[in-house]
Amino acid sequence: MTQSYTYFDPTARWGGTWGGPIKGSINVTVLDTYTSKPIEEAIVIVGPEHPPTLLGYTDSRGQITLSRQSLAGRQIVTAAKPAYSASTIVDMDAKNVTFFLTGEAPSDNGGGGGEVNPLVPGNIDGIVHINSKYMNLPPAQCDAMGTPESGHCTPCQSDSECLASTPHCVTLTDQNPFCTTECLAAADCPLDFECQKSATESVNRCVPTRGIAQVRCYLSNTSLFSSAPSANEDNTVEISTGETAFALKNVRLGDVAVYCVGGSRREIAGIASFTGYVMGIQRHIFVTPGKDMTKKDTPSLPPMLVNISLDIPLTRAVETVVGERPLHPDGPHRTEIKAWLMLGSDGIIPLDHRDLANGEHDYRFTGLPLSLTEELYDAEYAFYAGALSNTSELTPTSEVLRTKLPALDSAPYLVKEGNVFAVKESGYPGDVLDLQVLDSDSVMAVTHSGSVIHFNGLSWYAQPVQRGPTLRGIDRDLAGGIVTVGDQGRILRWNKVGWSTDLSGTQNNLRDVVSTSPTSAIAVGQYVILSWTEGTWTPVSFGPPKDLHAVWGLPGSDLFAVGESGIVVRRDSDSSNWTSVNVPIHSTLRGVFGTASGLVMAVGDQGGCIVKEGNSEFALIETPTEHNLRDLWGRSNTDIYAVGDRATVLHYDGNTWEKLSEGTIESSLRAIHGTVSTTDLLLTMGTHSIHLGPFLGISRFESPTFGEIWDGHSFKWTVNPSGGAEPSFQAFRLYNASNRLFWSIIAPEWVNSFQLPDLAATAGIPMPKAIKRLTGTKVLHNGFKIDEFDIRIYRLSDWRAWSLFGFLFDNPSSVPK
Numbered sequence: 001m002t003q004s005y006t007y008f009d010p011t012a013r014w015g016g017t018w019g020g021p022i023k024g025s026i027n028v029t030v031l032d033t034y035t036s037k038p039i040e041e042a043i044v045i046v047g048p049e050h051p052p053t054l055l056g057y058t059d060s061r062g063q064i065t066l067s068r069q070s071l072a073g074r075q076i077v078t079a080a081k082p083a084y085s086a087s088t089i090v091d092m093d094a095k096n097v098t099f100f101l102t103g104e105a106p107s108d109n110g111g112g113g114g115e116v117n118p119l120v121p122g123n124i125d126g127i128v129h130i131n132s133k134y135m136n137l138p139p140a141q142c143d144a145m146g147t148p149e150s151g152h153c154t155p156c157q158s159d160s161e162c163l164a165s166t167p168h169c170v171t172l173t174d175q176n177p178f179c180t181t182e183c184l185a186a187a188d189c190p191l192d193f194e195c196q197k198s199a200t201e202s203v204n205r206c207v208p209t210r211g212i213a214q215v216r217c218y219l220s221n222t223s224l225f226s227s228a229p230s231a232n233e234d235n236t237v238e239i240s241t242g243e244t245a246f247a248l249k250n251v252r253l254g255d256v257a258v259y260c261v262g263g264s265r266r267e268i269a270g271i272a273s274f275t276g277y278v279m280g281i282q283r284h285i286f287v288t289p290g291k292d293m294t295k296k297d298t299p300s301l302p303p304m305l306v307n308i309s310l311d312i313p314l315t316r317a318v319e320t321v322v323g324e325r326p327l328h329p330d331g332p333h334r335t336e337i338k339a340w341l342m343l344g345s346d347g348i349i350p351l352d353h354r355d356l357a358n359g360e361h362d363y364r365f366t367g368l369p370l371s372l373t374e375e376l377y378d379a380e381y382a383f384y385a386g387a388l389s390n391t392s393e394l395t396p397t398s399e400v401l402r403t404k405l406p407a408l409d410s411a412p413y414l415v416k417e418g419n420v421f422a423v424k425e426s427g428y429p430g431d432v433l434d435l436q437v438l439d440s441d442s443v444m445a446v447t448h449s450g451s452v453i454h455f456n457g458l459s460w461y462a463q464p465v466q467r468g469p470t471l472r473g474i475d476r477d478l479a480g481g482i483v484t485v486g487d488q489g490r491i492l493r494w495n496k497v498g499w500s501t502d503l504s505g506t507q508n509n510l511r512d513v514v515s516t517s518p519t520s521a522i523a524v525g526q527y528v529i530l531s532w533t534e535g536t537w538t539p540v541s542f543g544p545p546k547d548l549h550a551v552w553g554l555p556g557s558d559l560f561a562v563g564e565s566g567i568v569v570r571r572d573s574d575s576s577n578w579t580s581v582n583v584p585i586h587s588t589l590r591g592v593f594g595t596a597s598g599l600v601m602a603v604g605d606q607g608g609c610i611v612k613e614g615n616s617e618f619a620l621i622e623t624p625t626e627h628n629l630r631d632l633w634g635r636s637n638t639d640i641y642a643v644g645d646r647a648t649v650l651h652y653d654g655n656t657w658e659k660l661s662e663g664t665i666e667s668s669l670r671a672i673h674g675t676v677s678t679t680d681l682l683l684t685m686g687t688h689s690i691h692l693g694p695f696l697g698i699s700r701f702e703s704p705t706f707g708e709i710w711d712g713h714s715f716k717w718t719v720n721p722s723g724g725a726e727p728s729f730q731a732f733r734l735y736n737a738s739n740r741l742f743w744s745i746i747a748p749e750w751v752n753s754f755q756l757p758d759l760a761a762t763a764g765i766p767m768p769k770a771i772k773r774l775t776g777t778k779v780l781h782n783g784f785k786i787d788e789f790d791i792r793i794y795r796l797s798d799w800r801a802w803s804l805f806g807f808l809f810d811n812p813s814s815v816p817k
């Protein structure tokens with residue numbers, strides 16, 4: 001066919017930019033947000049200048065091409081029309097642009113057809129099938145009992161550590177040893193305790209209450225930030241009275257999941273709580289209306305019926321590490337963390353949530369499903385941390401979201417093979433907090449659960465140690481054995497034949513230990529230093545109390561201990577006194593290491609590192625990470641390794657640190673150790689840890705500013721704190737006094753100021769008078785490009801982090817006189 005042609009349509013279905021760099025012209029399409037229909041006679045302006053140097057109006061297809069021979073590079077493009085919101089894209093370089101402008105929302109009943117009756121929610125009745133294996137309720141944890149005046153629940157390792165009023169140190173399954181008394185009946189025990197036979201003795205003891213067996217059944221939520229479900233008399237099954245039935249009323253229509261959690265309802269010190277131990281779920285339930293609305297005066301339809309078997313133990317735990325938050329007196333003020341189970345079209349199950357204290361970074365989620373199999377075969381985890389504000393506007397905020405995380409299996413570890421660290425699987429389901437390489441085919445490690453595991457060159461297996469509090473530190477005892485320390489003053493010793501318990505004389509948490517001779521050692525921890533000499537541990541005075549994390553020293557050398565807020569204390573080799581050391585760092589130090597030639601180095605939070613050689617003072621040394629570093633170890637002054645959060649591995653060559661690995665596994669590496677030979681074993685282990693970070697900084701505006709009169713065109717801001725993670729894009733919205741959107745703007749991460757065109761002078765579209773509201777969102781979105789994006793970038797599930805703010809301006813009454 002002669003003289004035929006193909007019409008080029010630059011419209012993008014999802015809006016945004018595409019098509020490559022600008023080369024003399026820009027093709028612009030303007031559509032209605034609600035109907036996606038073309039908007040005719042919309043003005044399109046290139047640049048912020050007044051008068052504009054390049055503008056035009058869209059045709060009946062909502063399109064216009066703006067051309068100029070010199071038109072190239074990054075531009076500010078704006079589209080607007082009276083009765084619609086305006087829209088601007090800042091610093092984009094794409095030849096095709098599609099805008100969506102928001103006008104009046106279409107009427108809900110404008111389609112004709114008469115009145116439509118709303119659909120009636122459905123109802124669900126269910127039966128719970130209880131497996132007694134999982135509903136054998138344990139006593140409450142002593143940690144939840146506070147400190148009873150009677151002395152019950154006082155931590156202990158032997159009877160000798162208990163008071164005369166509670167003379168027996170007992171051990172229950174999944175609980176640390178505690179002091180208690182014998183009993184014949186519940187009346188012999190204090191409030192919130194009950195009389196129960198000991199697992200290790202044929203006598204009755206007073207133990208924390210088991211509570212009342214109960215099952216609570218819920219409907220899955222529709223979104224991550226829906227309100228958590230609550231218990232009521234319809235969805236609660238009182239097992240103790242023989243109940244098995246439950247009811248869910250006014251259920252949303254469509255695909256849902258129904259899940260039930262079996263556990264214990266307890267009331268301790270007047271505070272009620274519910275702890276779940278097992279769950280069951282039925283998925284892919286399609287809920288239909290509770291009434292046939294096609295017929296008049298019809299009765300309600302019978303509820304749908306479901307059967308729930310409680311067969312998924314809630315015994316999994318996972319560590320989370322929350323990054324540095326941009327907390328500020330003006331907000332954000334506090335931190336909240338949450339976990340969910342995502343079920344696709346069936347909805348979402350909220351698992352746990354709590355507030356973190358300022359400065360707190362580590363949190364251990366417990367009570368998660370043991371495995372994601374059978375009914376949960378395609379489920380995924382999501383974790384969230386938010387730095388939130390207590391202001392009336394609830395902003396500013398800075399938030400982090402991790403989604404699409406599969407089953408949380410045993411924590412992997414890294415072994416150096418050649419020039420790389422290879423990922424290995426231990427098969428151990430717990431979390432390792434410290435390790436000691438004994439030789440190339442023998443490794444000992446201590447765990448959060450209080451166990452000791454051993455690698456024999458082929459596989460890992462548990463050592464025969466009595467259950468007890470978390471173990472955090474381990475070292476050779478220089479007599480050929482091993483010494484380990486942990487929470488509540490726990491100390492274990494291995495003499496190459498068997499394990500024994502040392503009496504520490506403290507209930508403080510111990511975090512690290514170093515042997516200084518075959519008959520001496522030092523342990524440090526929470527406001528304590530202990531010295532071991534000829535079989536006895538004694539506390540050591542070291543000035544004002546200090547929270548210590550790690551200790552290092554060689555036989556006959558100076559000792560160094562490090563801890564919170566950059567604390568460093570030192571014991572000279574010819575002295576028994578500890579003295580504070582001035583250091584140029586204030587962040588927490590978590591690991592310390594040195595060499596026989598006099599080098600001492602410490603690492604800690606936010607990649608902090610200090611080093612000294614010989615008689616010099618400590619000096620700062622830069623590292624290529626902002627993640628918390630947890631431990632370090634080396635073979636010489638020029639061959640030192642440091643490990644930390646987000647599986648970070650660094651190497652020091654005597655001059656600078658180099659990053660060898662980061663993010664290869666979902667782990668917070670807590671310990672690294674190896675053999676002296678560079679050809680033998682070097683490995684690092686830690687916790688299966690979800691890293692929640694980085695947090696984006698908060699935009700603090702210079703124009704417009706809260707309560708002041710705005711010039712109507714300029715935007716300018718700074719970011720607090722500076723130097724943190726950069727967003728992928730920034731979106732701003734302006735609202736009038738009626739809270740109606742009148743301008744939306746999107747800008748790339750490098751922009752911190754821009755000018756808007758004068759629509760009032762150019763197109764007769766005035767800026768709303770009096771009070772206005774500005775909201776902003778900064779987003780970390782992998783893969784975003786300002787020259788190639790669409791409106792799907794606003795899907796929250798694809799965001800890794802974001803910060804929000806909002807404030808009023810152009811409000812003369814609020815401006816100070």
